[in-house]
Amino acid sequence: MRQAVLLCLAMALILAPLGAHAEGMREQHPNLVFGEIGGKAIIFSAGYERYFNNRFGLGVGGIAFGAEDGAVGLFPIYASFIPVGDMHSLYLSGGITYFAGADNWEEGWAEWFGTFSAGYQYQSEGGFFVRPTMNLLYKDEGFVLIPGVALGGCF
DSSP: OHHHHHHHHHHHHHHGGGGTTOOSHHHHSOEEEEEEEEGGGTTEEEEEEEESSSSEEEEEEEEEEEETTEEEEEEEEEEEEOOSBSSEEEEEEEEEEEEEEESSSSSEEEEEEEEEEEEEEEEOTTSEEEEEEEEEEEETTEEEEEEEEEEEEEO
């Protein structure tokens, strides 16, 4: 798992300079706030992404819910890459999802999953964006594909 995280970070650092001189939508509106159904957090999550240039950004998200007997939370952390396009673009991301919980508020557990996402992103000049994706969550035992769609605003 550690190797997958290091590989994702290395790819992000290598690919980030490709868009360093591009002028575009994500430089005008570098902050994205959204809700996502499916996706990196499996069910539903709220998230924030910050683009450092028109091609490369970092994002976090999360959902947590509890009950009388315990709680569970999922927290994606990832790097986003837009290799082509501006208002209409290809979207790629890689990172990890931290999955933690407690069965009885005294005994906790935690898991890490690697994530890779590919999809389409539409980002308007008016501040709206939508991103349908296919998300691969993987661990040593195997993987699962989960569709997702993020809707939100950019500023």
